[in-house]
Amino acid sequence: MNNIIKKYFYESENFSIKHEKYFSVYEKLLSRFKDKEITLVEVGIHNGGSLHIWKKYLPKAKIIGIDINEDCKRFEKDGYIIEIGNQNSEEFWEKFFNKHNNVDVIIDDGGHTNSQQINTAVCCIPHLNNGGLLITEDVHCSYMHEFGNPNKFSFINFSKKIIDDINFKFPNLGRFKYSLNDYIYSVQFFESIVVFEINRDLCHFNKIITNDKKNHNIKDLRYDFKTNLFERQIFKKLKILRKINRIYGIFKIRNFNNKSLKKFKKYFK
Numbered sequence: 001m002n003n004i005i006k007k008y009f010y011e012s013e014n015f016s017i018k019h020e021k022y023f024s025v026y027e028k029l030l031s032r033f034k035d036k037e038i039t040l041v042e043v044g045i046h047n048g049g050s051l052h053i054w055k056k057y058l059p060k061a062k063i064i065g066i067d068i069n070e071d072c073k074r075f076e077k078d079g080y081i082i083e084i085g086n087q088n089s090e091e092f093w094e095k096f097f098n099k100h101n102n103v104d105v106i107i108d109d110g111g112h113t114n115s116q117q118i119n120t121a122v123c124c125i126p127h128l129n130n131g132g133l134l135i136t137e138d139v140h141c142s143y144m145h146e147f148g149n150p151n152k153f154s155f156i157n158f159s160k161k162i163i164d165d166i167n168f169k170f171p172n173l174g175r176f177k178y179s180l181n182d183y184i185y186s187v188q189f190f191e192s193i194v195v196f197e198i199n200r201d202l203c204h205f206n207k208i209i210t211n212d213k214k215n216h217n218i219k220d221l222r223y224d225f226k227t228n229l230f231e232r233q234i235f236k237k238l239k240i241l242r243k244i245n246r247i248y249g250i251f252k253i254r255n256f257n258n259k260s261l262k263k264f265k266k267y268f269k
């Protein structure tokens with residue numbers, strides 16, 4: 001067995017059930033924290049099997065387990081911090097972060113409903129340390145009838161919105177009323193797992209810079225379809241027409257897109 005996390009899964013004296021594919025994902029995501037004194041929180045303890053995995057893989061980490069079931073308190077005797085509460089409650093998370101304010105990794109393996117996964121994301125992301133991760137497991141539930149899906153407000157749709165949100169850091173593209181783009185630096189999608197990487201420093205406002213080196217005035221052909229030379233000459237001459245040129249350029253790109261993208265339609269099916 002070449003995956004150490006899988007080995008710890010089998011070694012645990014407590015029951016756990018996991019998708020086999022998750023082990024390589026966890027190794028990829030968590031290896032950076034090996035031998036670091038981080039705090040890892042897992043939502044959803046159940047029989048305690050996965051707590052053992054994290055403790056073995058990250059021996060220097062503080063491991064906190066959260067479950068709605070008070071029975072899970074029994075795992076405190078094994079050296080874990082156990083908090084009993086509802087991941088769907090904003091008050092729970094407020095109290096939690098008042099007590100534990102230095103969290104690096106959160107693994108959400110709780111109830112897997114849209115509201116539990118979204119509430120956990122919105123309540124936890126602003127509190128995670130820079131370089132930290134929110135790992136949400138079993139996001140395939142966003143496609144399952146048993147979980148009230150498909151639904152406009154599923155967790156996977158929330159995650160897709162975050163893609164737009166982080167791209168809106170680029171000036172003047174758009175803006176959401178509710179945004180997490182001062183916290184989320186990147187998003188990773190695996191089968192059944194979504195990962196939000198937190199880094200406030202790297203989320204800084206995006207600006208375009210040059211290196212001020214020798215400019216050979218080589219024509220940039222990226223925008224050649226916008227306006228042709230003849231059109232540019234006319235627009236250049238007449239100042240008033242510069243605005244029109246811009247609008248005309250947009251019109252031309254749209255037109256170009258409509259024509260040239262038709263053949264790609266099949267890739268969106």
Ligand SMILES: C[S@@+](CC[C@H](N)C(=O)[O-])C[C@H]1O[C@@H](n2cnc3c(N)ncnc32)[C@H](O)[C@@H]1O
Binds near residue numbers: 015049
């Ligand atoms: C899939 S099990 C966790 C399995 C465990 N992580 C493992 O890998 O062995 C889900 C757990 O989430 C807990 N849970 C369900 N809804 C919850 C909620 N709203 N808040 C906190 N925990 C919840 C359940 O009690 C259950 O123990």
